Amino acid sequence: MNGEVQRRVVSKDGHNNIRIDNVDGMVKLYLHDIWTTVVDIKWRYKLILFVSTFLTTWFFFGVVFYFIAMANNDLDIEQASNHTPCVMNVATLTGAYLFSLETQTTIGYGFRHISEECPLAILTLVLQLVLTSLAEIFVTGAFLAKLARPKKRAETVKFSQLALVSKHKGRLCLMVRVANMRRRPLLQCQLSGKLLFPYVTEEGEKIQLHQESVDFQLDSSEQCPFLVLPLIFYHVLDEKSPLASLTAENLKGRNFELVVTLNATLESTASTCHSRTSYIPQEFRWGYEFKPLIFGTQSGKYVTDFNYFDEIQIRSDSSLLQESTNEKLLLEEEYSKE
Structure with a gap:
């Protein structure tokens, strides 16, 4: 024992000195218990997850609305006088992204809004609100759970x-x-x-x-x-x-x-x-x-x-x-x- 550093299972500050190696399917095991994984991750990764959740959903549904507008010929500058766009005042990908952001953050509708003539756009709008609400509840709940832990x-x-x-x-x-x-x-x-x-x-x-x-x-x-x-x-x-x-x-x-x-x-x-x-x-x-x-x-x-x-x-x-x-x-x- 003289001259040797004795190994510890628990450090003086209470942290575990155990490293887990060579476990098959470790990522899959962590994903099976995604709630505990999200609660246990460090704050910097949790903040990245929080920001990326919003940015990803805004951009994803913005692209979907852009393709819907493209399929409905809403991007054509020379439109017929009786043509009704699926989403009003959306002619670019940036406009579709802003419409998605306004929808998810409930700060619309004003300049950009959805019309009644496009059932696919209405269905996409409902799907976005449902899925993003679940994602926000999950991420917000993980934040509160980590804050409430007496660690x-x-x-x-x-x-x-x-x-x-x-x-x-x-x-x-x-x-x-x-x-x-x-x-x-x-x-x-x-x-x-x-x-x-x-x-x-x-x-x-x-x-x-x-x-x-x-x-x-x-x-x-x-x-x-x-x-x-x-x-x-x-x-x-x-x-x-x-x-x-x-x-x-x-x-x-x-x-x-x-x-x-x-x-x-x-x-x-x-x-x-x-x-x-x-x-x-x-x-x-x-x-x-x-x-x-x-x-x-x-x-x-x-x-x-x-x-x-x-x-x-x-x-x-x-x-x-x-x-x-x-x-x-x-x-x-x-x-x-x-």
């Missing part, structure tokens, strides 16, 4: 850069600090974790990324009623924990990734947001605790100083490392006696 709200949730291991209420615990960067609180917050590590089964099967659940809790329960101040979540390193064998001595030599996810409900919209990060063994600190960052003011308010958010300090009970070593030696002695 950006999840970016205002901050995780500590380091995970600490020390004693809390007499038990060895893994600690992670989480903060809400907005004044409006997050409701029903719950922190959960997944431990990813290589694993070999009893049958000799090698699993590159075996997953085990890591439960976090506050002092009272697993769920926080609301998150308005930075809080520290704890995971007890007991015999039930997948990190039970973790010690200060073997920490740097371990190969695992702890993915931590915060699930919360937005107070304003009641929608659910998810924010995540990950920790590798190099980001664990043994025998440390987080420095306080909440201070009171004379006006009766609390101030959260985020300059101290990632600050840590050695615990006052410096015997933690020695105690963990002594416990390990006692277990080894008991095992050898058996």
